[in-house]
Amino acid sequence: MSSSAGQQQIKTLKVLGEDVWKNKVEKINSELFTLTYGTIVSQLCQDYDRDFEKINDELYKMGYNIGVRIIEDFLARTALPRCTDFNTTSEVISKVAFKVFLNLTPTIANWSQSNDAFSLIISDNPLSDFVELPIDAMKSLWYSNVYCGVLKGALEMVQLDCDVSFVSDILRGDNQTELRIKLNKVLKDEIPVIED
Amino acid sequence: MTIYSFWIFDKHCNCIFDKEWTIPSQPRSGTTNSKQNENVAKLLYGLIFSLRSITDKISSDPVDFLSQKNRIRSITTGKCRVHLFETATGFWFALMTDFKQDDYYDILNHIYKNIFVRFISLNYISPSDFVENEDEKGGQGIRKINNKNFINNLELFLSPLIS
Numbered sequence: 001m002s003s004s005a006g007q008q009q010i011k012t013l014k015v016l017g018e019d020v021w022k023n024k025v026e027k028i029n030s031e032l033f034t035l036t037y038g039t040i041v042s043q044l045c046q047d048y049d050r051d052f053e054k055i056n057d058e059l060y061k062m063g064y065n066i067g068v069r070i071i072e073d074f075l076a077r078t079a080l081p082r083c084t085d086f087n088t089t090s091e092v093i094s095k096v097a098f099k100v101f102l103n104l105t106p107t108i109a110n111w112s113q114s115n116d117a118f119s120l121i122i123s124d125n126p127l128s129d130f131v132e133l134p135i136d137a138m139k140s141l142w143y144s145n146v147y148c149g150v151l152k153g154a155l156e157m158v159q160l161d162c163d164v165s166f167v168s169d170i171l172r173g174d175n176q177t178e179l180r181i182k183l184n185k186v187l188k189d190e191i192p193v194i195e196d
Numbered sequence: 197m198t199i200y201s202f203w204i205f206d207k208h209c210n211c212i213f214d215k216e217w218t219i220p221s222q223p224r225s226g227t228t229n230s231k232q233n234e235n236v237a238k239l240l241y242g243l244i245f246s247l248r249s250i251t252d253k254i255s256s257d258p259v260d261f262l263s264q265k266n267r268i269r270s271i272t273t274g275k276c277r278v279h280l281f282e283t284a285t286g287f288w289f290a291l292m293t294d295f296k297q298d299d300y301y302d303i304l305n306h307i308y309k310n311i312f313v314r315f316i317s318l319n320y321i322s323p324s325d326f327v328e329n330e331d332e333k334g335g336q337g338i339r340k341i342n343n344k345n346f347i348n349n350l351e352l353f354l355s356p357l358i359s
Contacts, residue, residue: 068324072317075284076309082284157285189286192209192241192335 006087013091017099020077025100034129041143052140059142063149071154074100082158086183089160090118093151093181102126106179117182119167122147125177133171142166147179159187199357200276200292202350203240204312207286210337211237212326215350217358228347229340238335244280244288247271269301279304287312303357311353315346 041059048054074080078096083089094106098120106120127144142148148164155162161184168174204213214233217226227233247268255266271278272295281289281304289304289312316322326339341347 065320069317069320071285072283072313072324076313079305080284159286190207190209190334192238192245 009088010091010095013095014105016078016080017096017105020096020100021103024077030103030126031129034126037127037146038131045137050136052137056140056142056145059145060149060152063146063151064153065149066146067150067153067155068157070101070150071157074154083160086115086118086160089155090120090181094120097154110178110180112182117180120179120181122177122179125170128169128171128177131171138172142169143171144169144177151179151181155181156187159189161185161187197296197357198294198359199354200294202292202307202354203237203288203290204341205237205241205244205288205290206326206337208325208327208333208337209241209245209335210326210332210339211241212337212339213341215347221359224351229342240278240290241335243271244268244278244290270298281305281308283308307350307353311346311349315343315349316341319343319345 040062041055044055044058048058074097077100080092080096083092090108094108098104098106104122104124104126106122108118109121110117110119112118122144125144127146131143133141133143137143142165145166148166151164152162155164163180163182163184165180167178167180169177171177199217201214201216203211203215206212211234213229214237215226215228216230216233219225251266251268267282268280270280275294277293277295279291279293279300281301287308289308291300291304293300317324322341322343323339326341327333327337328339332338
């Protein structure tokens with residue numbers, strides 16, 4: 001793809017994201033969402049006795065289950081086809097998916113040399129409004145780990161097998177919230193078993 | 197215009213839903229998820245699958261992401277037409293009709309958006325994947341959509357078109 005065609009496409013995706021957000025999404029109070037998520041995390045902290053590794057896993061699993069379903073909702077709203085390359089995937093995630101579901105547009109950064117991994121820099125993360133982590137959680141809890149699960153699940157449903165994890169989080173004292181997505185492989189479509 | 201039947205296939209090559217109307221004047225007539233349709237479903241799947249491989253091969257232009265790939269939209273025979281709608285997650289929706297109307301895209305799109313996503317995908321009690329183990333993949337599956345809300349809403353939406 002030539003770079004001007006690429007620029008054109010990015011612009012179109014941006015317009016698409018904004019249009020869907022404006023016209024096809026019912027709005028809710030984001031504080032309600034933030035507080036609901038906070039309740040879930042604090043309940044998990046109690047249930048798992050502040051074992052933050054387990055809580056991270058649990059949030060990831062919950063996210064995965066959301067992701068495999070929310071992808072259908074996303075496709076129904078946007079009518080996007082499968083991505084042809086990973087660059088496009090990154091643009092769709094940041095300009096359309098995050099915009100439609102959370103009204104934010106993370107910055108894409110730190111592409112790996114082989115073009116199979118990138119980072120999303122999330123500023124104004126709605127999940128972590130009003131949140132301050134206690135000292136014991138700061139070292140090991142990825143508060144917004146549900147994002148990783150959602151992205152993992154949703155990408156898997158469009159045949160992209162990826163590793164998704166947080167690299168840094170403002171809540172842990174880092175200077176930005178960075179989420180890394182690495183493509184392992186593009187899954188093959190199944191073919192029917194041949195009968196005699 | 198008349199519609200004869202409606203089918204959903206998943207990415208594991210399984211037919212997860214079929215509905216056939218037998219008497220055109222009676223929208224309530226017909227069969228849902230019938231065992232007898234199993235073979236027809238397999239043949240229909242095979243037909244679409246083969247045509248898909250052909251259309252993928254014969255489109256040589258570099259594909260612009262936002263304009264869809266060279267996908268089949270309908271297959272017409274002397275008596276009927278099969279309309280297709282495909283999602284990026286690998287679901288195929290097929291509607292068999294007479295050939296008075298060219299395009300059922302909006303209707304299939306509506307079924308996906310407002311009936312399938314609503315009552316199946318976003319319904320956490322319904323499974324999101326209709327395969328439970330490896331043996332059911334590759335067209336060997338037996339599971340069907342039996343969700344009442346889904347079936348009722350689908351019948352309600354399609355009934356004006358059966359006549």
